[in-house]
Amino acid sequence: MKKRILIVAGIIIFFITSAAYALKFVFPQPQGYVSDYANALDRQTRLRIENLGRVLERNTGSEMAVVIVKTTLPYDHLEYANRLFAHWRVGKEGQDNGVLFLLALKEQKVRIEVGYGLEEIINDGKAGEILDKFVIPKFKEGKYSEGLYNGSLAIAQTIGEHYKVPIVGDFYPVQEVKETSADLLYSLFFLLFIFLVFSSRLGLFPWIFLGGFGSSHSSGFGSFGGGFGGFGGGLSGG
Numbered sequence: 001m002k003k004r005i006l007i008v009a010g011i012i013i014f015f016i017t018s019a020a021y022a023l024k025f026v027f028p029q030p031q032g033y034v035s036d037y038a039n040a041l042d043r044q045t046r047l048r049i050e051n052l053g054r055v056l057e058r059n060t061g062s063e064m065a066v067v068i069v070k071t072t073l074p075y076d077h078l079e080y081a082n083r084l085f086a087h088w089r090v091g092k093e094g095q096d097n098g099v100l101f102l103l104a105l106k107e108q109k110v111r112i113e114v115g116y117g118l119e120e121i122i123n124d125g126k127a128g129e130i131l132d133k134f135v136i137p138k139f140k141e142g143k144y145s146e147g148l149y150n151g152s153l154a155i156a157q158t159i160g161e162h163y164k165v166p167i168v169g170d171f172y173p174v175q176e177v178k179e180t181s182a183d184l185l186y187s188l189f190f191l192l193f194i195f196l197v198f199s200s201r202l203g204l205f206p207w208i209f210l211g212g213f214g215s216s217h218s219s220g221f222g223s224f225g226g227g228f229g230g231f232g233g234g235l236s237g238g
Helices: 004-022 043-060 077-088 124-140 142-160 183-200
Strands: 035-036 063-071 100-105 109-114
Touching: 035 043, 043 063, 043 124, 043 142, 063 109, 063 142, 077 100, 077 109, 100 142, 109 142, 124 142
Parallel strands: 035 063, 063 100
Antiparallel strands: 100 109
16 A cells, blocks of 8 residues: 555656756747757758748748757657647748747757648648658768758748749759669569458458458558658657
8 A cells, every 4th residue: 555655656756857847948049040059060050040030031931940958858859849839939920931840959850840831731631742842861870961951952942842932952963762672572472462361351361361361450561750860750740
């Protein structure tokens, strides 16, 4: 009985302490279009991203904030991005046309937080495409500056295209991930399995699966949930 009381008391103290820490937490002040609190960017890349931010705001009115932090504690990266976006009020008042591009080094998470005014331009699918195509591959190589620039340029160009304003810039090349022989063999086995399943259901090869099939459920293949370094894509609707 005493052991249970101690466990419950410990849990209560933990949550109270965590809540108190969160209440005392103060978000950093913005440094401009780029706020690098982890010194992850080289000077040249920082200047290039800042220039993208100026060009984007001048030509479309949209605001882009690129933020690099050491950690998002006491929040997870999702809540941190959402709270920081609201705290800084990224975007023009009444238009909510801001976008926050966040990288958290300790958590190894990246997120694109979008204001309601830009949701139709950078929806979940588009944000995921930007991260998967231009950002994550560079982060996998440990090239944070290149990944952040690629992502910033892709965001700026996507918004620029909507307003028919060209945003000029060159992406750092991204190496295509080559399929290994093991991946190919795995794919072949999967396709063979699907073929045999449907063949059995159609009665073409009833001798293959003597026990028949029951109900089953499995997650999809090729998802990036954990991936190298734990990077997961992040999107938001404001």
